[in-house]
Amino acid sequence: MTQHWNAIRKHWQLLGPPLRPPAEAVETYNRELDLSGAHVVLLGVTPELAGLGATMMAVDESADMIAGIWPGDTASRNAVNGDWLDLPAPGASVDAVIGDGCLSVLGLSAARRGLFAAIARVLRIGGRAGVRLFAGPETPDDPQAVRALALSGGVSTFHELKWRVAVTATGEAPDHAIPVKRIVEAFDALFPDRKELSASTGWDLPVIGTIDVYRNSSVIYSFAPAATLIREAQAFFGDVRTVSTGSYGFAERCPLLVMREPRG
Numbered sequence: 001m002t003q004h005w006n007a008i009r010k011h012w013q014l015l016g017p018p019l020r021p022p023a024e025a026v027e028t029y030n031r032e033l034d035l036s037g038a039h040v041v042l043l044g045v046t047p048e049l050a051g052l053g054a055t056m057m058a059v060d061e062s063a064d065m066i067a068g069i070w071p072g073d074t075a076s077r078n079a080v081n082g083d084w085l086d087l088p089a090p091g092a093s094v095d096a097v098i099g100d101g102c103l104s105v106l107g108l109s110a111a112r113r114g115l116f117a118a119i120a121r122v123l124r125i126g127g128r129a130g131v132r133l134f135a136g137p138e139t140p141d142d143p144q145a146v147r148a149l150a151l152s153g154g155v156s157t158f159h160e161l162k163w164r165v166a167v168t169a170t171g172e173a174p175d176h177a178i179p180v181k182r183i184v185e186a187f188d189a190l191f192p193d194r195k196e197l198s199a200s201t202g203w204d205l206p207v208i209g210t211i212d213v214y215r216n217s218s219v220i221y222s223f224a225p226a227a228t229l230i231r232e233a234q235a236f237f238g239d240v241r242t243v244s245t246g247s248y249g250f251a252e253r254c255p256l257l258v259m260r261e262p263r264g
């Protein structure tokens, strides 16, 4: 897992929305979770989220990601090496837990349940959590429609295309899980000519090449539909809903999953 993220870290600056949260998505966390006076636990080291809250502890299992991506510890925030499923915080001690795309990087529903349980445990009464989703469709998209959309200029960034290919390749797989290397195989099958894709979209070849790090990865992602994730979260929280994170490309598949009333 950490090898996978270290490879991605090396081209982090080439990534963009929807993989990285745009300003309107960051504002959604702040507004929906009322973070200004909050002690926050951040799942991962997503730099765009590092300025939220009054105080923050970021938790990431990859020392390379902390060293390479985290904007740095200050008097009010720090990053620690740790596992989200075993959060290094006492029970009922945290105002808010936030994270970006975390449920998709946990490949299996058992791990998602482990994360919901860990979040519910550390939240105090009145605590709340928000995780931006990368959600799959209720019924699978047609791969050829994805290809046609991209070549006609209907996809906002290469990273949106990467996720459209990923959710399409996931289809109706058990647990909505997909080995990351299958995403690049599906991309190669749909877009064998990268120069054609670059010419019709204006995307630079090095940006398109960011998908190649998936080729040697042993990691499994998942793209469960939002309704499935809401159902899974409801076992751990009394109040679960999704909120739009804006109007950027693919935003309709990237709502914020907001969880309140932990059953911890």
Ligand SMILES: C[S@@+](CC[C@H](N)C(=O)[O-])C[C@H]1O[C@@H](n2cnc3c(N)ncnc32)[C@H](O)[C@@H]1O
Residues within 6 Å of the ligand: 002, 005, 019, 020, 043, 044, 045, 046, 059, 060, 061, 062, 065, 082, 083, 084, 085, 099, 100, 101, 102, 105
């Ligand atoms: C926040 S997630 C998603 C980031 C981004 N939005 C994307 O999809 O490219 C990425 C981070 O999660 C971390 N991570 C994944 N699983 C973890 C776990 N079980 N415990 C701690 N960190 C984990 C990785 O090391 C990585 O830094």
